[in-house]
Amino acid sequence: MPLKLRLRTSHALPIDLRSLSAAIDRGSSAKQIARLGVHVGKREKRIGECFDVSGELGAGRELYISGDLKKVHSIGYGLTGGRIVIQSDAGDHVGSGMSGGEIFIDGNVGDYAGAEMTGGVIEVAGNARDFVGANLAGAKYGINGGEIIIQGSAGKGLGRRMRRGIIVVSGDVGALAAWNMLAGTIIVFGKSAGQIATDIHRGTVILAGGTSGAADATDDMLNSNRPQGGNLGAEFSIGGTCEPQIVRFLATWLKGNYSDTLGETVNQKLLGRSFVQYAGVALNKNRAEIYVAV
Numbered sequence: 001m002p003l004k005l006r007l008r009t010s011h012a013l014p015i016d017l018r019s020l021s022a023a024i025d026r027g028s029s030a031k032q033i034a035r036l037g038v039h040v041g042k043r044e045k046r047i048g049e050c051f052d053v054s055g056e057l058g059a060g061r062e063l064y065i066s067g068d069l070k071k072v073h074s075i076g077y078g079l080t081g082g083r084i085v086i087q088s089d090a091g092d093h094v095g096s097g098m099s100g101g102e103i104f105i106d107g108n109v110g111d112y113a114g115a116e117m118t119g120g121v122i123e124v125a126g127n128a129r130d131f132v133g134a135n136l137a138g139a140k141y142g143i144n145g146g147e148i149i150i151q152g153s154a155g156k157g158l159g160r161r162m163r164r165g166i167i168v169v170s171g172d173v174g175a176l177a178a179w180n181m182l183a184g185t186i187i188v189f190g191k192s193a194g195q196i197a198t199d200i201h202r203g204t205v206i207l208a209g210g211t212s213g214a215a216d217a218t219d220d221m222l223n224s225n226r227p228q229g230g231n232l233g234a235e236f237s238i239g240g241t242c243e244p245q246i247v248r249f250l251a252t253w254l255k256g257n258y259s260d261t262l263g264e265t266v267n268q269k270l271l272g273r274s275f276v277q278y279a280g281v282a283l284n285k286n287r288a289e290i291y292v293a294v
Contacts, residue, residue: 002058003030005051007067013041014091015050018077021098024061025080030054057082061101073110076103079120092129095122096136098146108152112136117165118145123261127152130174133167134160143167143184151261156193159186162203168254170265178205181288187250189269202287204246208269210293241274244291269293 007015016039023033034048047053057063061082065075073091076084079098085106086094092110095103099119108126114133132154133143141163153171160179172190178197190209197205251270254262275291 001055002060002062002064003033003053003055005033005047005053005063005065005067007051007065007069007072010068011040011050011071013071015040015072016074017047017072018074018093020047020063020075021077021079024057024063024082024084024101027057027061030056070110076101076122079103089126095120098122111155114143114146114148114167116141117143117148121147121149123149123151125151127171128154130155131157131160132169133158133162133165141182149258149261153190159184162186168258168262170262172209178203181205185250187254189265197288197290200288200290204288205290206247206250206270206275207290207292208273241276241294243273244275244277246289247273247275247291 019036019038023036030053034046034053036047037044038047038050040050064085064087066087069086069088069090071091074093074096075086075090076095076098077093079095079101081101083102085104087106089107090105090109092112093115094105094109094113095117096112096115098117102121105124109124109128111129112131112134113124113128114122115131115136116139128150132150133148134157135142142159142161143165144163146165148167150169154169154173156174156176157179158173158177159167159181162181162184164184166185168187170189173188173192175193175195176198177192178186178200181197181200181203183202185204187206188209192207192211247270251266254266273293275293278290279288
């Protein structure tokens with residue numbers, strides 16, 4: 001059976017579980033993991049003092065965590081392999097800095113899920129709060145590889161300073177999505193709030209659900225990327241309304257990898273839809289593409 005951690009009681013103080021990732025990578029035993037130190041507020045305790053620990057990681061290095069985990073942060077922080085299943089809502093920094101492995105959250109997550117990750121997969125069955133796949137304060141890049149799939153909605157700052165990888169959101173996203181994005185791919189099936197792709201450099205953003213407030217939010221996007229003294233002329237919208245090849249390619253990839261959770265959404269929101277493509281001089285040196293469904 002896989003290793004299982006169950007939080008005994010809800011905690012008012014935050015619990016930082018980042019030390020668990022290295023133990024998973026080493027394939028540590030249940031006894032070794034129970035003795036690991038974790039921070040509970042400003043105090044250090046052992047995992048076995050806060051969680052019931054049972055089972056073993058096994059060859060697949062699979063871990064299940066349950067209980068009221070809203071105050072439990074940094075689950076899977078820096079993970080390099082294995083699989084973590086979080087069987088409830090979780091706190092902040094889930095999968096931050098991970099380079100491999102899989103994390104599945106059967107609930108909602110807090111801020112900075114997948115921040116600065118370089119590989120691996122994070123899948124959230126519920127909603128995510130702010131700064132999914134973003135950079136931390138003072139850091140150069142956000143997500144720099146890997147995949148983040150959110151079946152619900154996400155907050156503001158999605159993919160800030162994104163460098164590589166893919167982020168997919170089935171629901172809506174807050175303001176400032178793709179803020180200062182450097183490369184990579186973001187797909188949003190729901191509505192997107194204003195100030196989209198502010199100061200984007202490269203990469204692909206697909207707004208399959210259009211924008212909230214439609215024209216207003218799109219105008220926010222256009223104006224936030226307007227070069228000083230520039231005009232929003234015909235060169236800004238290139239190709240007009242079309243069915244882009246990149247959209248068809250990504251639809252095929254999503255159906256091949258996430259058919260159970262995203263297959264029907266892909267059929268409805270990507271395939272056979274028409275998009276307006278925004279690019280040109282107003283999108284920083286003509287190296288970014290934004291597609292908005294019409």
